[in-house]
Amino acid sequence: MSSAVPAGRNCAMNTFAPLINAWVGRGNFGDELLSYGLRLDLGKVATVPCATYYQPGGHPIFTAAGEGMRIATHGGRLPVRLARLLPFLDRLSPYDGLLFGGGSVLHSARGLERKSGLVERYRLARGRRPALAGCIGVSVGPFDTAADERAFADFADRLDFIVCRDRSSVDIAASLCRNPRILFGCDLAYGAWAQHSTLFARDAEEGLVGVSFLLDRRKPQPYRETALANMTALVDRLTAGGGRVRLIALYIGEKYQDHLLHRQLLGLARHPERITLHDYAGDVFATIQAIATCSHYLSMRLHGAICAALCDIPFLALNRSQKLVDFCADARDAGHVADFPDISGDRDALLAAADRLLALPPRGAGGDSRTAIHARGFGHLRDLLGAAPVPVTP
The missing domain is CATH 3.40.50.11930 (Rossmann fold)
Structure with missing residues (x-):
């Protein structure tokens, strides 16, 4: 060195x-x-x-x-x-x-x-x-x-x-x-x-839940099938009773192509008329705004969760990766459900975690830990x- x-x-x-x-x-x-x-x-x-x-x-x-x-x-x-x-x-x-x-x-x-x-x-x-x-x-x-x-x-x-x-x-x-x-x-x-900080100012639309999924094509087929079925069940739960969902694709590159997954989920959804799509298309500010206008947010991607925390939006991390667990521990005052359910795991546990997220009230003025x-x-x-x-x- x-x-x-x-x-x-x-x-x-x-x-x-x-x-x-x-x-x-x-x-x-x-x-x-x-x-x-x-x-x-x-x-x-x-x-x-x-x-x-x-x-x-x-x-x-x-x-x-x-x-x-x-x-x-x-x-x-x-x-x-x-x-x-x-x-x-x-x-x-x-x-x-x-x-x-x-x-x-x-x-x-x-x-x-x-x-x-x-x-x-x-x-x-x-x-x-x-x-x-x-x-x-x-x-x-x-x-x-x-x-x-x-x-x-x-x-x-x-x-x-x-x-x-x-x-x-x-x-x-x-x-x-x-x-x-x-x-x-x-x-x-x-x-x-x-x-x-004004770019990340929360401007939530009541009843609009943001969701960012990913599906690694390198995973075994049984994993992919279970994960896709669980994603569909989550979207259906979130849109039941008139709720709205915004599927926010954070990776459009060749490696993952989240936007194609979201279109597949739209086709499988029970209430597609209650679902809108936002794809990251090179404009970071536009995607931040797409997240900032959601009342709650579920994300399998680290920077979906980080952006939600920076926007002071309650979120659920659908991923047990160590970097996500560490981030949530570090940003202790961020409003999040600390279950870290796996998208290919027990469906009832996933749905229950989503219900707990939606039960969280809209956040107030955060910023404390963000500054530190x-x-x-x-x-x-x-x-x-x-x-x-x-x-x-x-």
Whole structure:
């Protein structure tokens, strides 16, 4: 690990030109939201004329009108033969820092080995100039194999810092690597809320329940069939008695295609006339507003739950993933049903959890923990980028 960010130094960095490795351009609301939040927070600690994303996907990267920070891309997906020439083709030297900018990006040996290679090429390109490299707002794991764990340890020990968004990730990272700067921060979506809290202002329509489902096509067929039947039962329960449902697709990229699942559910529903559809289509603000106008919200996706909490809307997390459990524990004052029922589990338990959600009153003025959580993560970013890097000794 380099010593690019010495503790105790706090000289203001006037300009900062980051190269950001993030899951952007993939048609995923959550990753675009947290990438936007990171840019907003970066702009508060340094002058950042341009944020450059390393090998983004083919969907547009979300940018807000008047954001004031130019967005650029570096590289794309290369054929195997050209990929072998990356050390000669990549011009990484102009960037002041390499940031792995949020999300569930640290879990497989294959991806981690690519990231380690990128760090190595970046440091080589910078030579004796400052070469800051670290993770901001990431989840670590889960790891399926010992090889995954070794790949993470190798990657982590190359970095100057790792700022995790959940407590479990801090513990996992600390148990596997020697990096002394493993910090507990927050999800980068909080940066968007901190600068644009009015965007997340709850404007609930009475009787309108938002729902975001996903169905992993890699799961066994019995799981998929049970999950689909349970989703249909949930929608029917929510629309019984005149209730309305807005199916909010948060991932329209090739990997999941939530919008196609929602159209299938619309066709299976008992009361399709009480259901409307909203698909994330590249406009993060529009999807936030689609959630903010719901009275209650059920989500299988992490950033559906996070957005509901930021909008101060009662929610039910239909997922037992550790990152969702940790988020709900961290945002203790968010109005949520703490059952974490599995979408492929017992149907009666799912329906009962939904009933408990709808019994929760509309929320009042939250904000309390939201401010504290953002301050925790932003404080780390300010301290890390406010430090004056020193040249790395080859």
